[in-house]
Amino acid sequence: MASPSQFTDSVRILPGEGEERVDRILASITDAFCAFDSEWRFTFLNEAARSIFSPYVGDPEQLLGQCYWRIFPETLGTNLEREFRHAVAAGVAVDFEYFHAPWEHWYVLRGFPIQGGGLSVYFRDVTEEKLTAAALSASEERYRSLFNAIDEGFCIVEIIWDGNGRPVDYRFVDVNSAFEGQTGLHNAVGKTARELVPELEQHWFDVYGGVASNQKAVRFVQGAESMGRWFDVYAFPVGAKSDSRVAIRCTDISEKRGTEMEMARLNLESRSRVAELETLLDVLPVGIGIALDRECRKIRVNTAFAQVLGLERDGNASKTAPEEERPANFQIIDDTGRELSGEELPMQTAAREGKVIRDLELNIVHADGRWIRLLEYAAPLFDDQGQPRGSVGAFVDITERMLAEARQGFLVRLDDAVRPLSNAAEIVATSARLLGEHLRADRCAYAEIEADEDSMNIQGDYTRAVPSIVGRFTFTQFGTEALRCMRADETYVVQDIEKHQPAPEDLTAYQATLIRAVICVPLRKDDRFVAAMAVHQKTPRQWTQAEVSLVRHVANRCWEALERVRVTRELEESEARFRQIADLTPQVVWLARPDGQVTYFNRRWYAFTGHPEGNAGDASWVDVLHPEDLPVCLDRWSHSVNTGEPYEIRYRWRDRAGAYRWFLGRALPLRDEHGAIVRWYGTSTDIDDLVRAEEAARQARADAERANRAKDDFLAALSHELRTPLTPVLMAAEALSEDASLDTSTRDTLCMIQRNIALEARLIDDLLDLTRISHGKLALRLQEQEVHSLIELALDIVRDEAQAKKLTLHTDFKAPLSRLQCDPSRLQQVFWNLLKNAVKFTSSGGQISVRTRNEGSQIVVEISDTGIGIARDKLGRIFLPFEQAGLANDHRFGGLGLGLSISKSLVELHAGSIVAASKGPGHGAAFTVVLPVSLKAKESPESAAGEMSRPVSPSPTESMTMRLLLVEDHAPTLTVLARLLARAGHHITTADSVATALEAASLDRFDGVISDVGLPDGTGMELMKTLHASYGLHGIALTGYGMEEDIKQAHESGFVVHLTKPVQFAQLRQALVQLSTRLPKL
Structure with a gap:
């Protein structure tokens, strides 16, 4: 009998249906079944239901037409009433257990609301299962005795995982008494395998970890070098997957490695412990079948396998059983659709031929159309003489895996078929054909939707024994429910249009197009209903959720393929327009791949270089680059390609006549929505005339700068030549004006001379200031x-x-x-x-x-x-x-x-x-x-x-006598200065050149130097550097050169003060005070 989760939920019982349909439905139901109308009156009872009711109500026929609550008032207020009424009110299926106290029995029930009102109920008596579970729960001691009665090594382990989910060890949770003898491991409970056997091979952890994670049993023979033993192992998961627990039955077969002795021993052991094995096998999620006769006339199955086959737990699953016992609710077929005979089945073959059958895949097809894919293993059981006496089979449900593989394989075939297509009609036709063939549908169609989101243009369809419907339709023709679903972006699924609710207002369109069952998937793009894909069946069909999902998936892929074709076509048209525009521009236009490889030049390039059209690539443009520009150009282009930065550089290209012209190269990357570069767009603009003009402008600026420097040099020389002769005049006038013996008229004349010399000096200063200002060199103090x-x-x-x-x-x-x-x-x-x-x-x-x-x-x-x-x-x-x-x-x-x-x-x-x-x-x-x-x-x-703006305070050092070396090539200035300095009390030695000054310095000791800068055989700068380096002297520069650079060089040479001619003697006295501060302290 099926568990509650295996109840068929597709059967509908409606009052008044024909006897033939009722009989067919009842024949497909193995559980107790009854149905109620909207007034809770019994309308149907199958044989299983009659058997349950008859001991308590007499003839079950009298229940028909009677109200359930009147007959069984004791159920009012119980969870049965609540569940039944909830199912009808909410229109949902309910699944629950119920204990009927008057009968002292437990039942599992599942109710389904009936369209139009009423309820259908499947139920079965689980009292015996409840008692068995209670007995097992209360008999831990019996379980332990049975556990220890297994003379094979048996243990339960908990897998230990590392941080990456890899099994690295396992801990022993429980072992039976035979475990130590079989493995040689003592006191194992609570310890890990690596603690007991440090060198244990990794493959043991991998196998048991796989059992825990895959929840699938394994049987294998494996040697453990670290233990010096061979084991026959059967491992299966126990408990919840999250527990990571595995039960391991292991047998030491170190001395019995021969296949015949191994199988005989397994056969003997299995015969002695059938009850224990059945208990263990019932907890496995893998289907298990056991036949104890060679012809396999009786095959007992565990709960998992019974559910797969739709049998009672104690039913006979053998297709070679006597006719009256043989199950008729399923067929076993191969991949060609042929039903296998009993002699071809794996357990029968293993028992008959005494050989192991491995990795055989077969299909179980139920009478209601459901099918299940099984991966099967079968091994013979032997008697004491080593002769086959039956077989055992393990059956794994791989339906989901197979469906996933089939779906994936179909999608791969679809992609492979559509990818090379560039025509929209071919894409639609190919997609519709492949989907229709995969689903074995009668028709598959793709339509584009007009702006009203109702009218559709079916562009192509696949048909099988139905006419094509390519053309224009509206969804309104197929009912308002279909239109509503499409506009709401909901899939429209109909199992049988004649029974579908809500029913279409008019079935004419369905009948005309031979549509009985349909899946129609809308596609919305940019918040608009733009396309739809549909599969049709001319007969009723129970569509699965996987099929609905696949249609939606294919619809999206078809749209994407059509979009790819549209975008490709637009790109090609855009490319053509771009090339036309590029050929009209006077610039060289070029394109390059993301890696920098040039793929296109416009006609301007070929006209300029003389290269044959179509000859693009790096070699073509590198070949015409000027050798001097080649390294920097390649480096800059490589940098832009690697970083994505815009490219800009000037370089020279050789034209078809062999002459080089300057070009400005620029390129920008085109990026996709993820920021990745898909192409470079570049231009090269002829700027040869501009470069030549810039060069001419640079030359003109250089000429102007040279002229400015010449002007500055001229002004400096002019300043020097004008200032030098003024110095002796100014100083002489100043000295004479201090003579008290002169009359007032003469002193006024001398003052007039001084003012005019100052005015002349101011004019010279103005010229120099103007130069300083124009060069930005005038500094403020x-x-x-x-x-x-x-x-x-x-x-x-x-x-x-x-x-x-x-x-x-x-x-x-x-x-x-x-x-x-x-x-x-x-x-x-x-x-x-x-x-x-x-x-x-x-x-x-x-x-x-x-x-x-x-x-x-x-x-x-x-x-x-x-x-x-x-x-x-x-x-x-x-x-x-x-x-x-x-x-x-x-x-x-x-x-x-x-x-x-x-x-x-x-x-x-x-x-x-x-x-x-x-x-x-x-x-x-x-x-x-x-x-x-x-x-x-x-x-x-x-x-x-501001020193010149403040009066000079008298200083004690003004009366200090100094030994001074006076160097001046202008004789009048030299004479006047020497006389005035001597009058001031200083000891003066004169020189008119660098040579005579150096000679004088070598012959005598001096406190300081007063020197002109422009001398006949050198400069005062050079002289001062030598005197400072050789004798430690400091000096005063007395010169007609007064530019900032002159002052800077004077200080760098060792001059303490720089005085610009003409100089008043008072200024010179002040400078001597500053110079005296550099003399050694006595």
């Missing part, structure tokens, strides 16, 4: 300074000239915040330039005003005059070099026109601004300087600038 004091100093400088012109100087300092970070000498230069211009351009009797105020964190200095003014259209140009308020070619006022340009640059270097304003000619002008102020007055500790 910042310190915190009060602005008003700087303005006063500038006013002092121009005051005499203003008084000479009878100008009024007016100041109005209203800025309370007047300290700022600045270079005092440079900022004083700005204010002097502005005041000098105001004095210069203001007529006699005019006024010059200087005002200050604060605006936020800024100080505003405004210098205005009543002079000649500036035309408004010239205001934008007055800060340009060599501009003089727009007075072009007017030399009445003198000057170079550099003051305002330099002043603007100096102000901007201080983060400020300067602007000019004027109402026009004759209305004067105003210049406004805006500078950021210091909100916190704090002297910069490292500032050493």
Whole structure:
């Protein structure tokens, strides 16, 4: 009898069906069966049900038409009532056990709701099984005695796994008394195999681990070298899979390895312990059959095999049994569909021929159409004389595995058949044919769905004994339920359209197309119903879930194949358009694979190189690369290919005439949705004209830079030549002006000479400052300074000239915040330039005003005059070099026109601004300087600038007498300097060249050196380096070269101070003070 899980759930009992159908249904049912209508009246009882009811109700026929609850009121309020009513109300199957107290019997029941109302019930009496289970549960001692009665080694082990799920050991949970004798292992319980046999081979763990994980028994003969024994082993899983427990029956056959003796011993042992083996075999999930006669007329089976065959546990499973005992509810067929005769079956063959049958696969086909695939093993049983007396068989249900293999094999065949196809109609036809043949369906069709999600165009179908339905239909023709399922993305499955619920409104379309059973699978893409695939049967068919799943899977694969064809076609069309566009472009266009191999050039390439069309590949473009560009070009391309970075490089290609031209190569990768590169798109643009233009521009810049350097060198030389002759004049005038014996007129003349020399020096400084500014080399020496004091100093400088012109100087300092970070000498230069211009351009009797105020964190200095003014259209140009308020070619006022340009640059270097304003000619002008102020007055500790703006404090070292080496090639300067230094109390030795200076240094000891830089036989820099290295001397550079580089080189050579000619003697005295600090302390 089948277990509850094996009840057939496809039988439907409806009142009023024909006797022939009822008889056929009842013949297929081996359990007790009854049916109720919607009023709970009995409508059917089969023979098994009558047998159960008859001892308690008399004639069971009287139950028909009677209400169950009236006849059996004792079941009201029990779990039986609850389950029955739940099945009908919820429309679901129920499965439960029930103890009927009045009869003192246990039953297993399963109820199915009947379409249209009512309930069908399968049940069987399990009282005996319950009593047996209770008896077994209460007889542990009997179990132990039976367990120990097995004279073969028998144990139960628990598999031990490592972290990777690999069996590495097992622990003995229980052993029988014969175990130690068979294995030689003592006190095994609780210990592991490796503890008992450290060198035990890994294959023992692998075999038993496989039994535990696969839940399948194994029988094998194997030697254990580590134990020095051979064993005949039978191992099978026990308990739940998660327990990882395996029962092992083992026999030491070390001295009996012959096949005949082994089989005889197994036969003898099995005969003596049939009951024990049956108990053990019943717990196995593997089907077991045992025949104790050579003809196998009686085959007893365990529970697992009985369920597979649909037999009672104590039924006869033999197909060679007497006719009245032979099972008729199943057939055994081979893969050709032929039913096997009794003599061909494995157990019969093993018993008849005395040989083992292994790995035989057969099919069990039940009367209701169900089929099961079995993997079979059979071995003969021998009597005392070694003659076959029966057989034992093991049967493993491999249906699921076979279905999976068949499904996979079908999908592989489908892929192989569809993959090379590029035509949509062929893909549809091939897919439909293969699926229809695999499912043995009468028709298989594929349709594309129109925008209304109702109309379908069947593009191709496979048919078998039914007409093709290629054409246009609507789902509405096949019923609203079919349309609803398709739009809801639900599979429409019908076993029999004539009984299907909800029934279609009209069966005309089904009848016209010979559809009785159908699976129709919708395909939704981008949230739209786009396609469907269906299989049809002209007769009723019980579709399985696996078949429904397969149709859905094939539908998706068919869609994917059609999409592949569509995308391929679009790609081909896109490729063709791309090539047409590429051939029209004046650039070279090329494509490359992800590995960098070039696969395509447009026609521009072939026209340029002269290569034959179609000759792509790396060799073609590498061949025309300029040899100098080849290594870097290949390296850059390799880098881009390996990293995916964009490719960009310039290189030269050789044209068909052999001339090289410059190209700009660029390439970008095209990536798929996963970011992997699928292709490189590149262009090569002819930039030869551009490169030549760039080269010409570079040459022009180089020429301009050379011209600038020549200009700078000229200005430096001009500065030197102009400054050098001014020095003796300035110093002589300064010395004479200190002579108290001279009259006032003479001293005024000498002061006039000094002022004009200072003016000349300022003009030279302006030229040099302009050069410094244009090269960005003008550096500021910042310190915190009060602005008003700087303005006063500038006013002092121009005051005499203003008084000479009878100008009024007016100041109005209203800025309370007047300290700022600045270079005092440079900022004083700005204010002097502005005041000098105001004095210069203001007529006699005019006024010059200087005002200050604060605006936020800024100080505003405004210098205005009543002079000649500036035309408004010239205001934008007055800060340009060599501009003089727009007075072009007017030399009445003198000057170079550099003051305002330099002043603007100096102000901007201080983060400020300067602007000019004027109402026009004759209305004067105003210049406004805006500078950021210091909100916190704090002297910069490292500032050493602004020395010329502060008065020189007398120092004790000024009266110090020094021995000085004076080197100067300009005789007047040398004479005046020597006289003035001697008058100041210093001991002077003169030299006019590097050679005479070195000679003098070798003959005498000096405290310091004063030297010109430009000497006839070398430079003062070289001289100073030698003197410093040889004698430790420091010096003062006295030169007409005043550029930053000149000052830097002077300090690097050993000069302590750099003085730019013309020099006032007061400056020289201050420099001598600095020099004296380097003398050794006495």
